[in-house]
Structure formats: structure tokens, C-alpha cells
Amino acid sequence: MSVATELVPTVSIPDRARPYVLAPPPERLATVTALRPPRDAAGLAPVRLTRRGVVVLALVVLAVASGLVWLAAASAPRAATPSAPPRAVTVQAGDTLWSIATRVAPQRDPRAEVAALQKRNGLTDVELVPGQVLRVP
Numbered sequence: 348m349s350v351a352t353e354l355v356p357t358v359s360i361p362d363r364a365r366p367y368v369l370a371p372p373p374e375r376l377a378t379v380t381a382l383r384p385p386r387d388a389a390g391l392a393p394v395r396l397t398r399r400g401v402v403v404l405a406l407v408v409l410a411v412a413s414g415l416v417w418l419a420a421a422s423a424p425r426a427a428t429p430s431a432p433p434r435a436v437t438v439q440a441g442d443t444l445w446s447i448a449t450r451v452a453p454q455r456d457p458r459a460e461v462a463a464l465q466k467r468n469g470l471t472d473v474e475l476v477p478g479q480v481l482r483v484p
Contacts, residue, residue: 438479
């Protein structure tokens with residue numbers, strides 16, 4: 348066995364920390380009054396709107412409705428502009444798909460345009476023949 352289990356703890360409580368004997372409670376200073384239960388909701392007067400309240404309520408409803416219409420119009424997709432009919436390009440000597448792609452769509456990525464040209468014209472490789480007509484997407 349250990350030494351700690353063989354010792355019996357002793358705790359001494361000083362006299363000033365001991366609880367005092369409570370004195371009897373003092374007399375009541377006030378009496379308790381009974382509260383009456385709340386009135387029924389049916390007994391309350393109905394809510395009435397003044398003319399000004401009706402006008403303000405109508406303006407609020409109108410503002411919310413116009414805000415919803417504006418939000419729906421702003422989030423609707425824009426109508427697509429009619430695109431021009433597909434153009435055709437005649438291959439000249441020395442032309443490549445890359446040079447044609449950069450010529451017909453300078454603002455787009457040439458790699459995407461070359462892929463679109465191949466798909467549109469059914470090309471399996473990049474070989475072009477002078478005089479060949481390519482449809483441009």
C-alpha cells in the first residue's frame with residue numbers, strides 16, 4: 348500500500364467560518380394583491396387605418412412590387428442579337444487554319460477558333476488546299 352492511503356485527513360474549520368444560527372424572518376412589509384387575468388383578444392378593439400395609413404401602405408406595396416419587377420427584368424437573360432449568316436473564306440496559298448482563325452476572329456482565342464473551323468467544315472487534319480472554301484463560324 349502507498350503511504351497516502353494510510354493517512355487520515357483532518358480538516359479544521361475555524362469558528363468564524365461556521366454558519367450562524369439564523370434569526371426568525373421579519374414581519375411582512377406589504378400584502379400580496381391578486382392580479383386579474385388578461386382580457387380576451389376578442390374583446391379588443393379592431394385595428395383601424397387612417398387615410399394617411401392607407402396611402403402609406405399602398406405606397407409601400409407599390410414600391411415593393413416595382414422593386415420586384417425591376418429585379419426580375421435585371422436578372423432576365425438578354426435577347427440574343429441576330430447573328431450574321433455564316434461567311435465563307437477561300438483558302439489562299441500559304442494559309443493555315445491558325446492564320447484564318449486569327450484573321451476572322453482577332454478578339455477570340457485562336458485555338459478555340461481553329462477547333463470551330465475544323466468542326467464546322469468537317470476537317471480531320473490541318474491540311475488545306477488553295478482554292479478550298481471554308482465556312483467560318
